[in-house]
């Protein structure tokens with residue numbers, strides 16, 4: 001049931017505020033963050049390895065920034081198909097965490113089995129609780145996204161981010177790198193996030209508008225820095241998979257090491273840049289793009305739009321949220337740009353060619 005929407009993907013994007021608010025209440029109590037038994041003791045580990053495929057991998061990649069910044073915990077992230085055959089050494093004190101919507105992705109499951117008997121503990125973050133990956137973990141944490149029908153992952157991504165952020169916060173408190181007060185502030189910001197996401201859905205028409213232009217492009221670049229770098233990857237993946245437009249993501253700072261050669265007026269460049277601690281740097285990369293005739297779509301907040309919006313080809317202004325929460329909000333532009341571009345091109349949004357919802361063969 002598409003609930004009145006044209007596609008499952010549109011429904012699942014729009015559902016995110018309510019699904020997230022649900023997911024939050026499953027983990028956040030009056031006393032802080034509560035995990036199902038047997039929980040996770042972050043004081044017992046000195047390293048975390050996170051492994052997944054596709055969008056779930058980009059959720060892990062985002063979480064690396066959170067764990068390192070908030071909890072000062074070293075994190076390695078990898079795609080499962082590489083990890084499983086590389087025979088990476090897993091030292092004692094390493095916990096392994098696998099993220100999978102379906103819980104059945106063959107490479108992710110094989111990576112998990114590789115870690116059995118080597119990692120201190122095996123954890124997973126899944127949507128399907130009765131899945132192989134959940135069964136074979138010491139602790140499986142549900143993301144509570146509800147069934148996801150669209151082949152392109154949307155609400156599962158934000159719900160994966162949600163659980164991973166909560167884990168990073170829990171790790172930070174246990175490891176003494178975040179005070180109870182700071183935790184409570186972030187949790188209170190998180191509680192207002194569903195409302196903010198709802199408000200951000202008002203930008204839907206702006207994204208639909210600019211997507212008509214994107215649908216004419218052959219190539220699109222996505223740029224971001226810090227927490228927005230994994231998001232740029234997620235935006236590029238979404239666009240490729242449902243609109244079939246070639247899209248690549250780069251860390252803004254990497255631009256001048258090669259990809260800037262691609263820039264001309266035919267290549268739209270999507271820049272995710274809330275006015276965070278790295279904003280000025282991203283803006284200077286944006287100016288380098290524009291100096292070479294590139295058309296920049298800047299997705300930012302009102303402070304960012306004021307500082308740099310006038311220079312861009314198009315600017316879409318998102319609500320303002322604390323820096324640590326920006327990935328959860330900027331998932332929306334990543335999804336809406338892909339969705340509307342695909343609709344403008346007339347592709348099969350919910351069932352893109354060559355793709356399956358669950359990849360149970362390697």
Ligand code: F6R
Nearest residue numbers: 054055056100101102105152153
């Ligand atoms: C992209 C997408 C895929 C999956 C990937 C992993 O929109 O849906 O990249 O994220 O195949 O699937 P799970 O999470 O089921 O392991």
